[in-house]
Amino acid sequence: MKTQRSYAVEVEDLTVAYDAKPVLWDIDLKIPKGKLMAVVGPNGAGKTTLIKAMLGLLKPVTGAVRFLDGDSDVRTLKNRIGYVPQSGSVDWDFPATVLDVVLMGCYGKLGWIRRPRKADVELSRQMLAKVGMEEYSSRQISQLSGGQQQRVFLARALAQEAEVYFMDEPFKGVDAQTERAIVTLLKELKEQEKTVVVVHHDLQTVPDYFDWVTLINLRVVASGPVEEVFHEENLKKTYHSSGTLLRSVG
Amino acid sequence: MSSILALFQDYTFQTVALGSTLLGLISGVLGSFAVLRKQSLLGDGVSHSSLPGVVMAFVLLGSKNTEVLLLGALVSGLLATLLIISIVRHTRVKFDSALALVMSVFFGLGLILLTYVQKIPNSNQAGLKRFIFGQASTLLQRDIELMMICGLVLLALVLLFWKEFKLVTFDSDFAQSIGFSPKKLNLLLSFMIVLAIIIGLQTVGVILMSAMLITPAVAARQWTNRLWVMVTLSALFGAVSSVAGTAVSSLVPKLPTGPAIVVCVSIIVVVSVLFAPGRGILHRLYRRRKNRILYKLEGGVPNGSAT
Amino acid sequence: MAPQLEIQIIAVIVAVACALPGTFLVLRKMSMMSDSITHTILLGIVLAFFVTHDLSSPFLILGAALMGVVTVWLTELLSRTRLLAEDAAIGVVFPLLFSIAIILITRYAGSVHLDTDSVLLGELAFAPFDRMIVGGVDIGAKAIYTTGVLLLINLAVITLFFKELKLATFDSMLAAVVGFSPALVHYGLMTLVSLTTVGAFQAVGSVLVVAFMIGPPVTAYLLTDDLKRMLLLSGAIGAVNGVLGYQLAALLDVSIAGSMAVVTGLVFLLVFIFAPHRGLISALRRRSNQKIEFAKATLLFHLSNHENSEEEAAEAGVDTIQVHLRWTPEFTAKIMRSLEREGNIRLLDGLARLTDEGRQTSIRNYNTLFSR
Numbered sequence: 046m047k048t049q050r051s052y053a054v055e056v057e058d059l060t061v062a063y064d065a066k067p068v069l070w071d072i073d074l075k076i077p078k079g080k081l082m083a084v085v086g087p088n089g090a091g092k093t094t095l096i097k098a099m100l101g102l103l104k105p106v107t108g109a110v111r112f113l114d115g116d117s118d119v120r121t122l123k124n125r126i127g128y129v130p131q132s133g134s135v136d137w138d139f140p141a142t143v144l145d146v147v148l149m150g151c152y153g154k155l156g157w158i159r160r161p162r163k164a165d166v167e168l169s170r171q172m173l174a175k176v177g178m179e180e181y182s183s184r185q186i187s188q189l190s191g192g193q194q195q196r197v198f199l200a201r202a203l204a205q206e207a208e209v210y211f212m213d214e215p216f217k218g219v220d221a222q223t224e225r226a227i228v229t230l231l232k233e234l235k236e237q238e239k240t241v242v243v244v245h246h247d248l249q250t251v252p253d254y255f256d257w258v259t260l261i262n263l264r265v266v267a268s269g270p271v272e273e274v275f276h277e278e279n280l281k282k283t284y285h286s287s288g289t290l291l292r293s294v295g
Numbered sequence: 296m297s298s299i300l301a302l303f304q305d306y307t308f309q310t311v312a313l314g315s316t317l318l319g320l321i322s323g324v325l326g327s328f329a330v331l332r333k334q335s336l337l338g339d340g341v342s343h344s345s346l347p348g349v350v351m352a353f354v355l356l357g358s359k360n361t362e363v364l365l366l367g368a369l370v371s372g373l374l375a376t377l378l379i380i381s382i383v384r385h386t387r388v389k390f391d392s393a394l395a396l397v398m399s400v401f402f403g404l405g406l407i408l409l410t411y412v413q414k415i416p417n418s419n420q421a422g423l424k425r426f427i428f429g430q431a432s433t434l435l436q437r438d439i440e441l442m443m444i445c446g447l448v449l450l451a452l453v454l455l456f457w458k459e460f461k462l463v464t465f466d467s468d469f470a471q472s473i474g475f476s477p478k479k480l481n482l483l484l485s486f487m488i489v490l491a492i493i494i495g496l497q498t499v500g501v502i503l504m505s506a507m508l509i510t511p512a513v514a515a516r517q518w519t520n521r522l523w524v525m526v527t528l529s530a531l532f533g534a535v536s537s538v539a540g541t542a543v544s545s546l547v548p549k550l551p552t553g554p555a556i557v558v559c560v561s562i563i564v565v566v567s568v569l570f571a572p573g574r575g576i577l578h579r580l581y582r583r584r585k586n587r588i589l590y591k592l593e594g595g596v597p598n599g600s601a602t
Numbered sequence: 603m604a605p606q607l608e609i610q611i612i613a614v615i616v617a618v619a620c621a622l623p624g625t626f627l628v629l630r631k632m633s634m635m636s637d638s639i640t641h642t643i644l645l646g647i648v649l650a651f652f653v654t655h656d657l658s659s660p661f662l663i664l665g666a667a668l669m670g671v672v673t674v675w676l677t678e679l680l681s682r683t684r685l686l687a688e689d690a691a692i693g694v695v696f697p698l699l700f701s702i703a704i705i706l707i708t709r710y711a712g713s714v715h716l717d718t719d720s721v722l723l724g725e726l727a728f729a730p731f732d733r734m735i736v737g738g739v740d741i742g743a744k745a746i747y748t749t750g751v752l753l754l755i756n757l758a759v760i761t762l763f764f765k766e767l768k769l770a771t772f773d774s775m776l777a778a779v780v781g782f783s784p785a786l787v788h789y790g791l792m793t794l795v796s797l798t799t800v801g802a803f804q805a806v807g808s809v810l811v812v813a814f815m816i817g818p819p820v821t822a823y824l825l826t827d828d829l830k831r832m833l834l835l836s837g838a839i840g841a842v843n844g845v846l847g848y849q850l851a852a853l854l855d856v857s858i859a860g861s862m863a864v865v866t867g868l869v870f871l872l873v874f875i876f877a878p879h880r881g882l883i884s885a886l887r888r889r890s891n892q893k894i895e896f897a898k899a900t901l902l903f904h905l906s907n908h909e910n911s912e913e914e915a916a917e918a919g920v921d922t923i924q925v926h927l928r929w930t931p932e933f934t935a936k937i938m939r940s941l942e943r944e945g946n947i948r949l950l951d952g953l954a955r956l957t958d959e960g961r962q963t964s965i966r967n968y969n970t971l972f973s974r
Contacts, residue, residue, distance in 0.1 A: 403863025506697030
């Protein structure tokens with residue numbers, strides 16, 4: 046690309062629909078590098094859809110997503126993006142150990158057919174230690190609590206050693222210990238100048254945990270630094286009511 | 296005892312036993328993936344649906360060679376799968392209904408074709424009926440060779456794409472996000488499962504084939520929490536019960552092979568569900584009792600932990 | 603009565619009797635349970651025969667119906683352990699019970715005059731040979747009466763417990779709250795399904811009972827939303843399938859049951875393709891219409907988003923819109939032409955600009971989406 050961008054992700058005119066029902070409509074979004082960004086909005090606003098469309102898991106009706114200075118070579122690109130899906134999206138009774146799942150984070154770098162090596166196992170163990178789960182590495186994944194499952198997914202994403210991370214509701218239903226672990230991790234990622242996009246539902250913690258925020262409801266209501274755009278008026282536009290959610294922020 | 300020894304030295308029995316071992320092995324391996332992908336009943340649909348293909352291949356090509364008949368089975372099995380998928384995709388009919396409808400209609404078509412073949416002079420359709428219940432004793436040397444080739448290809452593919460199959464079965468969204476296309480992998484895996492079903496038709500028949508796919512895998516799941524152990528055990532269970540079933544049906548007069556194999560593999564599943572350490576029902580009951588005693592000892596304070 | 607006519611009457615009765623409970627199976631997403639039951643009732647028949655030693659004993663029917671319920675119970679017992687998925691539980695239970703039945707029949711074939719083929723595959727053509735004789739007078743084929751009783755039972759149960767069945771099917775929680783035990787309704791329905799299977803398999807064979815239980819209701823499901831209408835329609839479609847199936851079989855001189863199943867499939871295929879609203883063609887047509895309507899709305903929204911902004915020249919340029927939206931030039935031109943014709947946009951200086959009307963339309967679109 047000719048122009049030097051400092052954006053990690055650029056979303057342009059993105060429309061996503063299920064059948065003819067738009068879930069995201071003409072989204073324009075620029076996420077600067079090195080930001081911790083929260084995506085907030087009411088239920089059904091398209092938060093998860095936005096993440097999935099950015100990752101290329103959904104085919105948009107219009108528009109495009111560009112990463113990291115316009116790099117569009119899928120093979121190199123995929124290894125620069127990390128993903129933490131909602132922990133409820135998989136069957137935790139799958140016969141695998143904690144280490145097995147974290148190792149999957151290395152699969153992208155390995156490419157087709159090649160098997161994980163010692164170095165990958167070593168890396169996975171380190172990442173497990175980062176989320177405080179090293180002693181669980183040979184535990185079966187169905188024997189974990191919800192918070193522990195979430196941390197396993199985080200460790201898997203860390204093992205991807207990506208530059209941009211997408212996390213879908215990592216704080217949903219987790220215990221206090223896990224919440225603290227995730228927050229520490231986010232700060233650490235920021236120090237390493239990684240970009241992190243987090244779908245978030247708890248409005249109260251947005252100013253504490255994040256420095257950038259996007260308010261969406263079908264379209265982008267506002268996007269920018271938390272102190273500039275995260276205020277009553279924008280929230281009202283996003284949530285269409287002056288309900289309890291807003292008072293709790295005020 | 297001597298009759299068993301004699302049996303294992305018998306050439307026909309060796310052929311048949313080798314064939315059923317192969318069948319058990321292959322369906323055990325691929326069945327593990329079918330069960331983990333929650334596609335247990337698709338096997339039932341595919342095997343029932345392969346009947347018209349078998350008969351049609353005979354009518355059109357006039358050959359009773361196994362590979363010709365199995366090719367027909369493969370075509371109609373895949374056609375049925377395609378139909379089921381497109382019904383579910385384009386209408387509000389649910390998967391289970393589409394499956395039940397398509398497989399029974401295909402089976403009906405198979406019956407029509409069978410009664411049609413009966414009327415063709417000089418054609419012995421007895422060789423076709425063996426596909427309904429399976430008849431391991433009709434396995435020939437060249438059938439075994441065919442099974443072996445298919446089996447080797449399938450096993451090689453499973454080994455080659457082990458990492459990918461594991462990933463896409465556990466978390467297909469994540470697989471796609473790191474560049475492994477779930478669409479292609481699912482297609483490959485489904486095709487492999489269908490092929491495994493088709494290979495087994497001759498031995499256990501269209502009605503019971505699905506059991507060979509599901510039951511060893513379900514049994515194996517109870518004993519381990521690791522995928523490769525599960526797949527290995529499942530292959531082992533499949534092979535052992537196939538040999539046992541074949542042996543019993545050779546020793547006892549008037550005991551059909553297919554059902555004998557299914558009973559053997561079902562015994563394994565019952566034992567597994569009851570007695571497997573960790574997951575089994577007995578273990579759970581024991582644990583519950585132990586916990587109850589522990590609560591009492593600790594003054595009724597539940598410890599709340601998972602163990 | 604001519605045998606041909608008798609066969610058709612039996613075919614119609616069986617088809618209607620199967621379609622009625624089948625409707626609830628389809629709606630309750632339990633279609634594959636019927637596949638399971640149709641296989642396992644064979645074991646019930648064999649076991650009951652060992653007790654009664656009489657192939658015409660009514661206990662055979664009782665045994666078979668009982669085995670159907672046992673199958674459901676065993677399957678649920680297994681899946682309740684959560685050691686395996688529900689579909690896997692179905693796939694483990696029925697092959698085992700079925701295998702035991704086949705082994706018993708083959709082992710004792712000398713004493714059991716049960717032919718596996720006839721149980722599994724059925725032969726309607728022989729039904730007229732078995733006569734119902736009352737006081738020395740031949741009053742028709744026996745199967746007409748047995749299947750007739752079955753149909754009456756199904757009709758009676760479904761009419762009497764329509765409300766309960768409906769509620770337990772659509773909202774089992776509410777049913778439980780109101781005091782209809784969903785478990786009772788469930789097992790009641792399963793008993794009915796087992797009974798129907800037993801009554802029907804002698805005529806059409808157990809494997810094909812599935813086609814008659816699931817086929818007509820699934821076909822009707824594509825034609826109506828109303829439960830009562832779906833029941834009536836299923837019955838009617840079942841009857842038509844029976845008659846057409848017989849005619850086809852007579853024409854080609856092939857298995858009657860098989861050809862009834864194939865006709866069931868063909869009728870479904872026709873409805874699947876041509877059904878108004880829910881068929882393939884109308885779905886595809888609607889989707890393509892929706893795509894165009896949606897594209898128009900998207901373009902309007904896109905223009906209003908970038909109206910009077912600095913990047914308007916690029917975002918709304920007649921030749922550059924397609925680049926931003928990632929549409930093909932043809933598709934973009936088509937949508938723009940259509941919008942221009944409707945007076946929503948105006949093409950000026952190489953820019954697509956909203957007219958007042960277009961702006962209003964866009965706001966209206968947006969509001970309808972938001973108020974969903």
